[in-house]
Amino acid sequence: MRRPVVAGNWKMHGSRRANKALLAELELQLPPQWPIDVVVFPPYVYLADAVRLLAESSLAVGAQDVCAEPDGAFTGQVGAAMLKDVGCCYVIVGHSERRRLYHEDDALVARKFAAALGAGLTPVLCLGESLAERDAHKTEAVVARQLDAVIAMNGIASFSDAILAYEPVWAIGTGRTASPDQAQAVHAFLRSRVEAQDANIARHLRVLYGGSVKGGNAAELFSMPDVDGGLVGGASLSADEFQQICAAAAVRH
Numbered sequence: 001m002r003r004p005v006v007a008g009n010w011k012m013h014g015s016r017r018a019n020k021a022l023l024a025e026l027e028l029q030l031p032p033q034w035p036i037d038v039v040v041f042p043p044y045v046y047l048a049d050a051v052r053l054l055a056e057s058s059l060a061v062g063a064q065d066v067c068a069e070p071d072g073a074f075t076g077q078v079g080a081a082m083l084k085d086v087g088c089c090y091v092i093v094g095h096s097e098r099r100r101l102y103h104e105d106d107a108l109v110a111r112k113f114a115a116a117l118g119a120g121l122t123p124v125l126c127l128g129e130s131l132a133e134r135d136a137h138k139t140e141a142v143v144a145r146q147l148d149a150v151i152a153m154n155g156i157a158s159f160s161d162a163i164l165a166y167e168p169v170w171a172i173g174t175g176r177t178a179s180p181d182q183a184q185a186v187h188a189f190l191r192s193r194v195e196a197q198d199a200n201i202a203r204h205l206r207v208l209y210g211g212s213v214k215g216g217n218a219a220e221l222f223s224m225p226d227v228d229g230g231l232v233g234g235a236s237l238s239a240d241e242f243q244q245i246c247a248a249a250a251v252r253h
């Protein structure tokens with residue numbers, strides 16, 4: 001059985017005070033021995049704080065983005081080795097907000113994925129179609145293109161150290177969740193695409209669902225055979241909601 005993952009992407013939210021309160025509450029609510037991986041993704045400036053606050057906890061910390069370059073004259077950017085240096089274990093690459101608002105293309109996402117792996121971070125590769133693409137029946141073509149670009153640059157073996165997150169753009173922050181069947185169909189498609197190149201990696205690959213996951217809908221999403229947890233936005237800012245989502249993932253295990 002694949003170990004479920006619940007990842008909380010805080011996006012550009014928080015403050016030192018609010019983060020401290022949220023993490024303290026989460027630590028109280030999440031039993032240390034749960035059979036799931038729980039990761040929080042605060043904004044860059046709060047990463048070191050989060051690592052320190054969670055030093056005695058089983059929660060891990062990740063970054064929301066990474067520079068594709070290792071270091072150098074790239075004002076405003078943060079390199080993968082720096083994230084590792086402050087105690088991050090994970091990094092999100094290719095989030096749809098980065099692709100859409102900051103014009104990140106498949107090739108750049110593939111290079112970020114490489115940078116993450118090179119520094120010993122686990123990349124959480126986000127894939128997903130827009131509403132127009134879904135309506136035009138292009139969902140599989142879009143996520144295949146996004147996945148294939150990363151496989152082409154990094155090789156299928158690199159996916160033994162990575163996590164996929166299917167995040168339909170139309171479900172992010174909209175309150176409109178993909179149905180469990182819709183999520184399962186895309187997750188199974190992604191797994192089969194990896195399986196065509198390496199069955200063993202496909203069997204172990206964790207594929208998370210993201211897009212309006214809440215305490216109230218997590219259990220039915222996570223009951224699907226290829227949904228191995230969630231990448232949670234808004235609901236990760238509430239300890240109660242996030243705890244409910246984690247509990248749903250733990251049941252899956």
Ligand code: 13P
Nearest residue numbers: 009172173211212233234
């Ligand atoms: P919401 O859970 O707020 O829809 O955000 C999903 C997301 O983008 C997580 O990365």
